[in-house]
Amino acid sequence: MQCSWKAIILLALASIAIQYTAIRTFTSKSFPMCPVPNPANCSLGLDPTDSPDKLCEDNQLLTSNFSRKIHILILATTRSGSSFLGQLFNQHSDVFYLFEPLYHVQYTLIPKMPQNKSPSDRRVMLGASRDLLRSLYDCDLFFLENYIKPQPVNHTTDKLFRRGASKALCSYPVCDALGPTDIYLEEGDCAKKCNSLNLTLATEACKDHGHMAIKTVRVPEVNDLRALIEDPRLNLKVIQLVRDPRGILASRSETFRDTYRLWRIWRATGRKPYNLDVSQLTMVCEDFINSISTGFSRPPWLKGRYMLLRYEDVARNPMKKMEEIYDFVGIPSDGNVERWILNNTRGDLSSARHKYGTVRNSAATAESWRLTLSYDIVEFTQNACGDVLTQLGYKTVGSSQELRNMTFSLIEDRAFTPFL
Numbered sequence: 001m002q003c004s005w006k007a008i009i010l011l012a013l014a015s016i017a018i019q020y021t022a023i024r025t026f027t028s029k030s031f032p033m034c035p036v037p038n039p040a041n042c043s044l045g046l047d048p049t050d051s052p053d054k055l056c057e058d059n060q061l062l063t064s065n066f067s068r069k070i071h072i073l074i075l076a077t078t079r080s081g082s083s084f085l086g087q088l089f090n091q092h093s094d095v096f097y098l099f100e101p102l103y104h105v106q107y108t109l110i111p112k113m114p115q116n117k118s119p120s121d122r123r124v125m126l127g128a129s130r131d132l133l134r135s136l137y138d139c140d141l142f143f144l145e146n147y148i149k150p151q152p153v154n155h156t157t158d159k160l161f162r163r164g165a166s167k168a169l170c171s172y173p174v175c176d177a178l179g180p181t182d183i184y185l186e187e188g189d190c191a192k193k194c195n196s197l198n199l200t201l202a203t204e205a206c207k208d209h210g211h212m213a214i215k216t217v218r219v220p221e222v223n224d225l226r227a228l229i230e231d232p233r234l235n236l237k238v239i240q241l242v243r244d245p246r247g248i249l250a251s252r253s254e255t256f257r258d259t260y261r262l263w264r265i266w267r268a269t270g271r272k273p274y275n276l277d278v279s280q281l282t283m284v285c286e287d288f289i290n291s292i293s294t295g296f297s298r299p300p301w302l303k304g305r306y307m308l309l310r311y312e313d314v315a316r317n318p319m320k321k322m323e324e325i326y327d328f329v330g331i332p333s334d335g336n337v338e339r340w341i342l343n344n345t346r347g348d349l350s351s352a353r354h355k356y357g358t359v360r361n362s363a364a365t366a367e368s369w370r371l372t373l374s375y376d377i378v379e380f381t382q383n384a385c386g387d388v389l390t391q392l393g394y395k396t397v398g399s400s401q402e403l404r405n406m407t408f409s410l411i412e413d414r415a416f417t418p419f420l
């Protein structure tokens with residue numbers, strides 16, 4: 001019986017592969033292949049039934065200068081402030097924003113996976129994730145139907161994960177409860193008042209927007225996106241959001257109380273549980289170090305396509321960072337974004353928010369982990385993630401006095417200028 005667990009894993013991997021192959025086969029018509037060189041037309045959200053020749057033969061387009069659709073990916077990890085960053089795109093009137101569509105890939109292929117569990121499981125998702133992202137950036141929202149359970153009927157579903165986090169999906173005409181002059185519904189109201197999501201309407205709304213942004217915490221590192229970044233049919237700009245791993249750990253312990261129970265026991269008892277799953281922390285740091293090392297080494301394929309952003313900098317100076325972000329992606333900013341920042345980053349926001357809420361006093365929360373983590377845990381994190389802290393400019397502390405002394409900040413001033 002020694003080998004049986006291996007057999008089970010192989011079987012599981014095989015079944016994932018089969019499911020995935022089946023999905024690919026049924027949907028292979030989806031994304032038109034475009035022979036280079038005339039990629040420009042292929043990222044405009046074309047009808048997938050058009051033949052590739054028809055899409056790409058038109059040479060005059062090489063010389064015409066229409067503004068090209070920009071595809072933004074927010075590459076983040078849970079509790080790093082990605083909902084907040086996502087809002088900076090979601091609020092823009094010419095950006096179609098999707099919140100975490102890869103959730104559906106994960107729950108189809110690896111239904112039991114808790115937060116960031118095993119590295120091999122995460123790898124299993126990557127091929128499927130890249131295909132889905134490619135299709136979504138082409139405004140083919142129907143591709144999602146392969147992963148939504150129960151499978152949508154008549155291209156309609158009420159099971160899209162966090163639909164309400166996407167302004168375009170909570171506005172007229174995609175939300176049928178609204179008229180042309182109504183403003184969009186906030187997340188809770190959207191879920192309650194809009195009827196099932198008509199994916200045909202959502203696809204049209206996507207095509208009506210000049211640009212598209214997708215947020216995900218389900219891609220480990222920027223190297224995993226190389227195929228998409230180099231894909232001439234896309235015009236991908238990756239914004240990697242990082243955060244002090246000590247802050248991530250504190251925030252996750254509060255938010256995912258079951259999954260991070262042992263960390264909270266450590267904090268409460270002062271004793272490190274023998275069965276603590278340290279990979280919940282080390283995996284974050286490994287992913288960060290792999291990504292930022294790639295970013296800092298400036299390989300040609302990342303030129304103009306990668307921006308590194310610290311959550312703490314966004315929290316301290318959201319308006320300035322927002323401008324830098326829009327400069328980098330090359331889209332004119334929009335008054336809605338500015339208004340949203342003004343309305344949502346001041347203190348004194350007492351109204352109740354659920355755990356993924358983006359609305360809070362952002363600057364004050366960025367270093368609040370210093371008051372909640374114990375020094376033991378901080379020290380452990382500093383040892384496990386030393387490289388990341390150094391590279392990203394987060395100071396370590398040497399005592400619990402230093403840890404709790406909020407008069408000096410642990411965030412060094414660093415400018416991570418994008419590689420243009």
Ligand SMILES: *[C@@H]1O[C@H](CO)[C@@H](O)[C@H](O)[C@H]1NC(C)=O
Nearest residue numbers: 041044054055056058061066
């Ligand atoms: C390519 O895009 C341009 C600009 O949007 C459009 O005018 C043209 O019809 C498109 N060509 C094809 C073959 O779809």
Ligand SMILES: *[C@@H]1O[C@H](CO)[C@@H](O)[C@H](O)[C@H]1NC(C)=O
Nearest residue numbers: 060061062063064065066067
């Ligand atoms: C191309 O863009 C430039 C700068 O935006 C503009 O001056 C020019 O008129 C455009 N050309 C065409 C053919 O649209």
Ligand SMILES: *[C@@H]1O[C@H](CO)[C@@H](O)[C@H](O)[C@H]1NC(C)=O
Nearest residue numbers: 151152153154155156157196
């Ligand atoms: C789907 O559309 C068909 C044809 O319009 C209709 O008969 C059927 O009832 C619809 N199914 C559902 C679940 O709405």
Ligand SMILES: *[C@@H]1O[C@H](CO)[C@@H](O)[C@H](O)[C@H]1NC(C)=O
Nearest residue numbers: 153154155156198199200201
């Ligand atoms: C979804 O919207 C499309 C476009 O308006 C419409 O033709 C279709 O009937 C709608 N589907 C359902 C199930 O209502």
Ligand SMILES: *[C@@H]1O[C@H](CO)[C@@H](O)[C@H](O)[C@H]1NC(C)=O
Nearest residue numbers: 339340341342343344351359
């Ligand atoms: C500002 O936020 C409040 C509370 O969330 C909301 O009621 C109001 O409509 C917002 N104003 C603007 C201009 O977004």
Ligand SMILES: *[C@@H]1O[C@H](CO)[C@@H](O)[C@H](O)[C@H]1NC(C)=O
Nearest residue numbers: 401402404405406407408409
């Ligand atoms: C806190 O840090 C500041 C600046 O380093 C220092 O001047 C002050 O004495 C410290 N306070 C305590 C209570 O350690």
